Amino acid sequence: MSKSTGSKSLFGPDSTYLDYNATTPVDDRVLDAMLPYLQGNFANPSSVHRFGRVARAGLDRAREQVAALVDVSPSQVIFTSGGTEANNLALWSVLSGSTPGHLMVSSIEHACVLEPSARWEAQGWRRDLMPVNTQGRLQLDAAIRLLSDDTRLVSLMLANNETGVIQPVAELAAEARQRGALMHTDAVQAAGKWPLRFADTGAHLMTLSAHKIYGPKGVGALIVDKSVEIDPMLIGGGQERNYRSGTENLPGIVGFGMAAELAASGLDERQQKLRALRDTLEGALKAMPQVTIFGAQAERLPNTVQFALQGIDGEALLMQLDRDGIGVSSGSACASGKTAPSHVLMAMGVDEFTARGAIRVSLGKDTTKADIDRLIESLRRQLAWVEQAAGAAAW
Amino acid sequence: MSLKLPVYLDYSATTPVDPRVAEKMCDCLTMDGHFGNPASRSHPYGWDAEQLVEEARANVAALVGADPKEIIWTSGATESDNLAIKGAAHFYKKKGKHIVTVKTEHKAVLDTCRQLEREGYEVTYLDPESNGLVDPDKFRNALRDDTIVASVMHVNNEIGVIQDIKTLGEICHEKDVIFHVDAAQSPGKVEIDLANLPVDLMSFSAHKIYGPKGIGALYVQRKPRIRLEAQMHGGGHERGLRSGTLATHQIVGMGEAFRIAKEEMAAEGERIQALRDRLLDGVKDMEEVYINGDMEQRIPGNLNISFNFVEGESLIMALKDIAVSSGSACTSASLEPSYVLRALGRSDELAHSSIRFTMGRFTTEEDVDYTIKLIREKVDKLRELSPLWEMYKDGIDLNSVQWAAH
Numbered sequence: 001m002s003k004s005t006g007s008k009s010l011f012g013p014d015s016t017y018l019d020y021n022a023t024t025p026v027d028d029r030v031l032d033a034m035l036p037y038l039q040g041n042f043a044n045p046s047s048v049h050r051f052g053r054v055a056r057a058g059l060d061r062a063r064e065q066v067a068a069l070v071d072v073s074p075s076q077v078i079f080t081s082g083g084t085e086a087n088n089l090a091l092w093s094v095l096s097g098s099t100p101g102h103l104m105v106s107s108i109e110h111a112c113v114l115e116p117s118a119r120w121e122a123q124g125w126r127r128d129l130m131p132v133n134t135q136g137r138l139q140l141d142a143a144i145r146l147l148s149d150d151t152r153l154v155s156l157m158l159a160n161n162e163t164g165v166i167q168p169v170a171e172l173a174a175e176a177r178q179r180g181a182l183m184h185t186d187a188v189q190a191a192g193k194w195p196l197r198f199a200d201t202g203a204h205l206m207t208l209s210a211h212k213i214y215g216p217k218g219v220g221a222l223i224v225d226k227s228v229e230i231d232p233m234l235i236g237g238g239q240e241r242n243y244r245s246g247t248e249n250l251p252g253i254v255g256f257g258m259a260a261e262l263a264a265s266g267l268d269e270r271q272q273k274l275r276a277l278r279d280t281l282e283g284a285l286k287a288m289p290q291v292t293i294f295g296a297q298a299e300r301l302p303n304t305v306q307f308a309l310q311g312i313d314g315e316a317l318l319m320q321l322d323r324d325g326i327g328v329s330s331g332s333a334c335a336s337g338k339t340a341p342s343h344v345l346m347a348m349g350v351d352e353f354t355a356r357g358a359i360r361v362s363l364g365k366d367t368t369k370a371d372i373d374r375l376i377e378s379l380r381r382q383l384a385w386v387e388q389a390a391g392a393a394a395w
Numbered sequence: 396m397s398l399k400l401p402v403y404l405d406y407s408a409t410t411p412v413d414p415r416v417a418e419k420m421c422d423c424l425t426m427d428g429h430f431g432n433p434a435s436r437s438h439p440y441g442w443d444a445e446q447l448v449e450e451a452r453a454n455v456a457a458l459v460g461a462d463p464k465e466i467i468w469t470s471g472a473t474e475s476d477n478l479a480i481k482g483a484a485h486f487y488k489k490k491g492k493h494i495v496t497v498k499t500e501h502k503a504v505l506d507t508c509r510q511l512e513r514e515g516y517e518v519t520y521l522d523p524e525s526n527g528l529v530d531p532d533k534f535r536n537a538l539r540d541d542t543i544v545a546s547v548m549h550v551n552n553e554i555g556v557i558q559d560i561k562t563l564g565e566i567c568h569e570k571d572v573i574f575h576v577d578a579a580q581s582p583g584k585v586e587i588d589l590a591n592l593p594v595d596l597m598s599f600s601a602h603k604i605y606g607p608k609g610i611g612a613l614y615v616q617r618k619p620r621i622r623l624e625a626q627m628h629g630g631g632h633e634r635g636l637r638s639g640t641l642a643t644h645q646i647v648g649m650g651e652a653f654r655i656a657k658e659e660m661a662a663e664g665e666r667i668q669a670l671r672d673r674l675l676d677g678v679k680d681m682e683e684v685y686i687n688g689d690m691e692q693r694i695p696g697n698l699n700i701s702f703n704f705v706e707g708e709s710l711i712m713a714l715k716d717i718a719v720s721s722g723s724a725c726t727s728a729s730l731e732p733s734y735v736l737r738a739l740g741r742s743d744e745l746a747h748s749s750i751r752f753t754m755g756r757f758t759t760e761e762d763v764d765y766t767i768k769l770i771r772e773k774v775d776k777l778r779e780l781s782p783l784w785e786m787y788k789d790g791i792d793l794n795s796v797q798w799a800a801h
Contacts, residue, residue: 009426009427010426010427010428010429010440010443011439011440011443015439017426017438017440019431019432019435019437019438019440019441022431022432022434022435022441023430023431023432023435023640024430025424025425025426025428025430026424026425026430027425028425031421031424031425035417035421038411038412038417038420038607039411039412039414039417040411042409042410042411042412043403043405043408043409043718044405044408044409046408047405047408047409047718047720048711048720049401049405049711049715049718049719049720050401050715050718051401051403051405051718052408052718081470081471081474081609081639081642082470082639082640082642083639083640084627084629084630084638084639084640085470085627085639087629088626088627088628088629088638110629110630111628111629111630111631111638112627112628112629112630112638112639113629114629115628115629115630115638116628116629118628119628209640211432211640211642216424216642216644216645217432217640217641217642217643217644217645218470218609218610218640218642218644218645219609219642233477233626234473234474234477235477235503235506235507235510236473236476236477236501236502236503236504236505236506236507237473237501237502237503237506238502245473245502245503245506246470246471246472246473246474246503247409247471247473247600247602247608247609248608248609249470249471249607249608249609249610249645250608250609251607251608251609252607252608252609252642252645318437318438319437321437322437322438322439326438327431327435327437327438327439327440327441328437328438329435329436329437329438330437366426
């Protein structure tokens with residue numbers, strides 16, 4: 001069986017991956033943890049025989065590891081097929097079966113919070129989209145004013161996937177709790193990059209995903225406060241104590257567990273390293289003419305930079321960067337097939353022209369100074385071409 | 396080949412990942428592999444992952460005679476069943492609110508139907524015949540003018556019987572009812588040609604066919620087009636029917652598992668059937684042994700036997716060197732008798748004394764011979780300890796015994 005031998009990219013030594021917010025490669029230690037559960041310890045964790053018990057032990061251990069990442073008890077972890085399912089489940093579990101009332105989500109949430117919330121709105125719920133300021137941070141006062149006595153659920157992400165801006169979840173949660181509302185936070189992008197204790201967020205529900213923290217795709221979790229009763233969305237089989245049916249994705253869950261364990265340690269050093277690289281990049285960007293770095297004044301994840309170079313089309317820039325072997329994106333991967341400008345930037349009041357030029361660079365644990373230098377060099381080269389072309393056109 | 400203990404005879408609960416599948420999966424995980432997000436459109440990491448996802452989709456489609464565009468990835472058969480039944484029931488609710496299914500379906504179907512009942516739908520749960528098969532006439536009679544969906548599994552997970560989905564599907568289409576088939580247990584064991592089957596929706600799982608857990612698919616017919624209300628939103632993956640980042644390695648694993656099955660199912664089926672028959676031959680002369688489910692319309696690798704006067708759970712404990720189950724894995728922790736066997740009309744006693752043996756790709760003759768030897772020994776031993784067995788041997792009709800209350 002082939003096994004990873006290092007951190008060399010499939011696309012050769014000259015390619016640079018700078019899209020870690022879209023997905024991360026699986027850590028070699030995570031892969032090592034997963035492998036035994038594909039073939040040796042392959043049983044169905046619900047089986048009562050010896051094979052099943054070994055599988056069950058792996059499941060229990062992973063649940064402890066994920067619980068430890070956010071400092072909760074293992075019984076508060078519900079494994080799902082990923083962040084999207086966990087976000088859908090968070091809304092479903094609070095809203096289904098109750099008489100429609102009020103719900104609030106921020107205008108910069110991921111599509112897998114926004115779209116389900118719109119579905120609930122179509123079923124009679126009043127929905128408010130909480131505004132953000134020009135830096136991409138929630139307007140806390142405005143959000144608090146939207147709270148009402150029949151507000152059932154408030155959902156605010158911990159860190160935005162495009163800008164990396166950290167949101168005032170704990171502050172809003174305190175207010176929401178006072179009004180009797182439940183608080184949900186999508187912590188998919190914050191995990192592993194930002195300090196993350198469930199209790200500190202004040203949330204009742206928290207979404208996690210494995211593939212953003214060097215774990216495998218296809219597995220995530222919903223962390224649930226002990227006071228909250230969950231109404232299952234996927235039914236039939238009774239796995240996850242009836243909260244989420246379906247045979248457990250054991251290798252995926254075991255990989256998630258190991259990824260969570262790795263994410264829980266060495267956060268400071270990781271942050272420092274990423275911040276230094278990010279600052280190098282931003283220093284160079286700031287020296288370029290007419291650059292906009294979105295959310296630059298706000299507290300942000302140390303690995304994320306979203307920017308636009310005035311006068312340069314985002315799609316053209318992405319293509320050119322790709323030709324130079326650099327993989328970045330314009331925003332979220334899910335929306336990257338769409339032509340609409342980023343809803344996050346639009347919510348920040350960025351004009352559509354600038355928003356269409358946006359490039360998101362997200363760094364990860366394998367990112368080196370050389371990668372950043374290559375990106376800067378490529379950007380400079382393109383700026384020079386544009387200037388040259390503009391000069392030629394003027395002439 | 397030497398015998399490895401314990402012997403795994405629970406392939407219907409789950410299968411190990413085939414080494415060829417595992418290898419493909421591992422190539423999609425780390426930095427030197429295809430780890431990109433298939434939805435990333437701005438770099439080769441994403442394009443490359445997307446291409447692998449589409450190759451896998453073609454492999455899955457090829458085994459079941461579908462068009463790749465008719466295959467929607469899900470997190471497994473449970474999600475596929477939920478999406479198919481709720482999705483169709485919700486989308487077509489204006490047409491009617493009646494659903495037909497069978498009492499021997501998997502919980503993923505039955506519990507979904509129960510939930511729809513709470514939402515105001517009406518569900519008919521048909522009894523199968525004593526051999527586990529659905530009588531087409533009874534099925535036809537259950538369909539009403541307001542029936543919108545009928546759901547019948549292809550192969551039963553406990554007794555391995557194969558339903559005549561062609562006939563049942565034709566009845567559905569005569570009556571303009573959407574036909575969903577839970578086929579979690581059948582690919583690679585029974586030929587499926589959706590191009591020529593009157594089936595509108597079909598659920599698949601990877602981990603029952605030597606692929607990984609946590610991935611499945613739903614076949615959604617395009618011509619005529621079957622519409623569904625999505626159950627998971629956000630991102631618009633899978634043409635809006637199922638959002639969420641596609642798990643490349645899982646999908647690639649499922650594709651490879653289906654590809655291998657297409658190549659090897661004929662030879663494998665023969666080999667496994669010989670093993671199954673060997674097991675049956677080895678125990679059928681025992682006293683008070685009952686086979687559950689039809690032996691003709693049945694997948695090769697399944698044998699479900701009730702050993703009368705032996706309690707199933709005690710037998711499983713006694714057979715600790717063989718991994719078998721007394722029913723489906725999902726319900727194996729419960730002490731209730733199998734609802735599938737009860738639906739066949741088996742008594743509680745016989746349902747309680749049943750064992751499901753399911754053989755697969757890595758089962759050997761040695762495994763089977765060891766199993767036969769162990770069963771004969773342990774059943775005899777347990778029966779020796781059973782007062783009921785003693786009474787039976789003494790010729791007392793247990794049904795006529797008046798039990799004294801204590």
